[in-house]
Amino acid sequence: MRFLVLASGSGGNATYLEIGEHKILIDAGISYRQICARALEAGVKFNELDFIFLTHEHGDHTSGLVTIQKRTQAQVYLTGGTYKNLASRIKDNLDDACFRILDLQNPLILDGFLVTPFMTYHDALEPCGFRFHEQGKSLVYMTDTGYFPQKTFDLIRNADAYIIEANHEPSLLLDSDRPWLLKKRILDDQGHLSNEDSAFLIANVLGEKTKTIVLAHLSEECNTKDDAMTTYRQVFDREGLIIDDFHLVCATQDHPISLIEVK
Secondary structure, rough: OOEEEEEOOOOEEEEEEEEOEEEEEEEOOOOOOHHHHHHHHOOOOOOOOEEEOOOOHHHHHOOOOOHHHHHHEEEEEEEEEHHOOOHHHHHHHOOHHHEEEEOOOOEEOOOOOEEEEEOOOOOOOOOEEEEEEEEEEEEEEEOOOOOOHHHHHHOOOOOEEEEEEEOOOOOHHHOOOOOOHHHHHOOOOOOEHHHHHHHHHHHOOOOOOOEEEEEEOOOOOOOOOOHHHHHHHHHHOOOOOOOHHHEEOOOOOOOOOEEEOOO
């Protein structure tokens, strides 16, 4: 299992994942051309795709879906709520046969690996995150959630790698020129995780297998890499953890991260 965050942020989201011989895209918020170029920049030749998994219907996660699916003929997995709320320009231009509806109560068994979808909390209709399992290894992908309740921590506990939202630093958000209603939406339980909320969540679910943490969906206006990293270090210190024991990376909007192998 190996993965590559191609783009992460309000301008578009896409992550490439290989599990065995299978090629997977998590979210499709940038164009097919951008995906090919960014994958090549990271040393990956993107020329086929088996599956696309969508977290929710917002444009920064779906804007490239039509072209990507038509070029690759990949099956598209999404919740019933996400399908219902997909923009008509997407549904009208794709064959219904390409869509597969996920059941949040049951893992999905594919050829040689398992996908466990789980509920997230965002202002979308039935958004979700994913845990991908293969041969004792797992990757958790979770962005665009205002919080994650402690009663569901076991769903994401002790993964080998996490791609987790660290959207904003609250002081920067509150001091920004954004309208108050937008600030309230981001801070709400159906909004986005702050740096501290993200760090606290990961500190309480990581385990002995955990090696890699990728911080995703950083706001370009209300967060910085330094703020996110500093907050993670402070929270880990407070929780009795050593941040340098982990490979901590910040994904960006305009460039891919280096390819990460889940060992």
